[in-house]
Amino acid sequence: MFNLNQTKKASLPIKMRIRKGDTVQVINGKEKGKTGEVLKTLPIENRVIVQGINLRTRHVKPTQEGESGRIVTEEASLHASNVMVYSTKQKTASRVEVFIDKDGSKKRRLKKTGELID
Template sequence: MATATPKVKPQTRIKMRIKKGDTVQVISGKDKGKTGEVLRTLPIENRVIVQGINLRTRHVKPTQEGETGRIVTEEASLHASNVMVYSTDKKVASRIEIVVQPDGTKQRRLKKTGEVLD
């Protein structure tokens, strides 16, 4: 009897409203309330890496003769739904809306403050 191979869904890119360089606030999890800058986005996984948030320690073995081992602290990724874009001027977190300008260009704008990003 032949076994059926499971159908694997192709990985699709998720359109993210959060971009690299945005200031975000964590809205859930152990780092709730903290703010930081987005260092990297992972659109296929719908995750972001934020500076100083969700820190993990990793023990690194020495690779060369005479080198000592060390403990490295690095940021792990967060799900994009656990962060909101943060307005540094008004000190408030807000959702993002996409606004189409009369000339056809799109801009990101904060819903609460009306502040235009980019």
């Protein structure tokens, strides 16, 4: 017998221009037009979790005796291609450009407005 895990290639993380803490706007899907803050990035899957977007309801069984089950609402992940970084000052979404500053450090800025992100 052969092991299925040996035949699969290991997924490598994808370089993501969206980071935790960025404000993003959803550009595709049922939540199109909504904005929120990125809570978590999943680089291996190329997905992001955005606060208040793509909510899912999950029924949780009780784990201890005497505890009751509950219904939990939590954010599900979105594909990174379905969100764009949103400028709260200019009220517009834009692509992100990575450039090297004069001092040699990498910086991110919005292509449309030129606003520095970090």
